[in-house]
Amino acid sequence: QEQMVESGGAVVQPGKSLRLSCEASGFIFSGHGMHWVRQAPGAGLEWVALIWFDGTKPDYADSVKGRFTISRDNTKNTLYLQMNFLRAEDTAVYYCARDTWRDGHTTFDKWGQGTLVTVSS
Amino acid sequence: DIEMTQSPSSLSASVGDRVTITCRASQSISRYLNWYQQKEGKAPRLLIYVASSLESGVPPRFSGSGSGTDFTLTISSLQPEDFATYYCQQTYSAPPAFGGGTKVEI
Numbered sequence: 465q466e467q468m469v470e471s472g473g474a475v476v477q478p479g480k481s482l483r484l485s486c487e488a489s490g491f492i493f494s495g496h497g498m499h500w501v502r503q504a505p506g507a508g509l510e511w512v513a514l515i516w517f518d519g520t521k522p523d524y525a526d527s528v529k530g531r532f533t534i535s536r537d538n539t540k541n542t543l544y545l546q547m548n549f550l551r552a553e554d555t556a557v558y559y560c561a562r563d564t565w566r567d568g569h570t571t572f573d574k575w576g577q578g579t580l581v582t583v584s585s
Numbered sequence: 586d587i588e589m590t591q592s593p594s595s596l597s598a599s600v601g602d603r604v605t606i607t608c609r610a611s612q613s614i615s616r617y618l619n620w621y622q623q624k625e626g627k628a629p630r631l632l633i634y635v636a637s638s639l640e641s642g643v644p645p646r647f648s649g650s651g652s653g654t655d656f657t658l659t660i661s662s663l664q665p666e667d668f669a670t671y672y673c674q675q676t677y678s679a680p681p682a683f684g685g686g687t688k689v690e691i
Contacts, residue, residue: 575628
């Protein structure tokens, strides 16, 4: 069945780095754009980053631009999020989400289970 | 950037009730509006796309309407498994922003 499994979440100190992974299976990974979305404790959903199906055109929320890098390896069916210069406000559950076009526009139609990142000294 | 505002932020309802949630965009987004359901401790689930199209496997008691700046999600007869938080999302232009969420409680 189609699924995505995130990993890499941890407790890290402010200013440190962390890399998240999202391994996909059960579908043609290279045929979909992919997103990272995060959710701080008790808060709503915040879009973080997007990468196109072929690894091009990365885009970022202003809150992470210049600190986070999204990438993918289609040979490994894996999406990544490199997070540098982490701040307390980056504390959240991070989800990867699959982008599927329906009726000509983007939907986030499949989500991983999430991985928790806690930034604390 | 386009901002999405949902109302109410929470509501109390009973099984069998008709529930309506509103989402307003800060500028016209045509019909490029998705709705998601999130249960406690779980990942979001796509319910409705392009304002009114039902995602495969979603019960027909869920429906969406609207265009331009004003949209609604309606649950025609609330079931126990529908108690969750609902989010709207615009995909008209980057970044694909979410609304603040509406928590549907018993």
